[in-house]
Amino acid sequence: MDESRPSQSRLHRPGNLAGLPGSGRDHLAESFACSPAAATVRHVAVNGCGSHGRDRSRRERSDYQELHLAHDSYGLGHVRAGGSRRRKPGIRPYQRFLLRVFRTFRSRSRYWYRRGVGAAYTAPDTTKAALSVIQNMNTVSKHLPPLIVVLGPTASGKSNLGIALAQRFHGEIVSADSRQVYRGLDIGTAKVTPEEQALVPHHLLDIADPAEIYTVSRFQQQAIAAINDILAREYLPLLVGGSPHYIQAVVDHLNIPHIPPQPELRAQLEQRPLSELLAQLETLDPRSAASIDRSNPRRVIRALEVCLLSGKPFSDQRGIADPLYRVFLLGINWPRQVLYSRIDARVDERMQQGMVQEVRDLLAQGITHERLDSLGLEYRYISRLLRGEFASEAEMVERLKYAIHDFTRRQLT
The missing domain is CATH 1.10.287 (Helix Hairpins)
Known part of the structure; x- marks a missing residue:
């Protein structure tokens, strides 16, 4: 694998890749070797990110998925806009892989042709927060191993996409779902079936008892170990799930405080109303209180637990360390209805x-x-x-x- 070629290209928000043409693992491997490394996924997961102005394409219809293709090659853009399909100077192998993906999506929807794929498009303001992340990606070391991340909102089809990609590119899946780690939580979490698990190896499913508290810190340790094991066996790791805290813990390599849950303190906090817990968190750690999921008592209690036991704000203990992987993000999105x-x-x-x-x-x-x-x-x-x-x-x-x-x-x- 040649890791010497620089790149700024990324693909976001794909649909079902089960029909992706080509044998392709070498192309995907080259895309990882050239693609930028870990980015903060908080905005990317929902808003997508890519180049600006004419170097970005987006189309929406009520009956097919939204596609974002970001690139930095005029040749690739020329083909996308309807020009010659012959290879253009400057189109690298990984970009040809992305182009094949793009053509697959385009061929799956007749609306691409009716609406015109070459129309100018300006990136919406919602992506600006993610663009600064993209601009700094080339500073990441070229030797980092690859990791593909499939993420998106609930019911968006992450599991099916992850399985399709793993089958196509000789990969294994690491689940990033905060509830699928628990044994017995199968139907309610839409856990992949035994038949689906037989198609592709899955990691971090059914590893905890539902009576115990499984922390983000524990997930981070086990997910990194699983990913490194997959890489050591020369398979492609895919991190697939919808729990943003779990994904961010791996992708951004967060410095998470390793403070084990305290059952007695947690029991006391659970007896109090959520509004009272939020008020205390705002006093102890305003930054966490402003960004935390205020409707999730478990998150609020954990933040308070760390504050009270460590004597330091929870937000001060969650810095970003050096990245471990070169991450390729695939975010699925559907029209809301x-x-x-x-x-x-x-x-x-x-x-x-x-x-x-x-x-x-x-x-x-x-x-x-x-x-x-x-x-x-x-x-x-x-x-x-x-x-x-x-x-x-x-x-x-x-x-x-x-x-x-x-x-x-x-x-x-």
């Missing part, structure tokens, strides 16, 4: 698969209703159903769908 329809269909499918019985089984194993409330909306709402807080299962399902819509809307803003 299409995403909502996918969410609703997934909830209905989970109910048919027996999600209520899965929660009953967890309760029978000794998992408390309070613990279920912290394991995500699906488990929280079904726990409330079993406690008689809804008039019917149908009411619970509708309320759950709206709650996931609201959660997704916050993911996208």
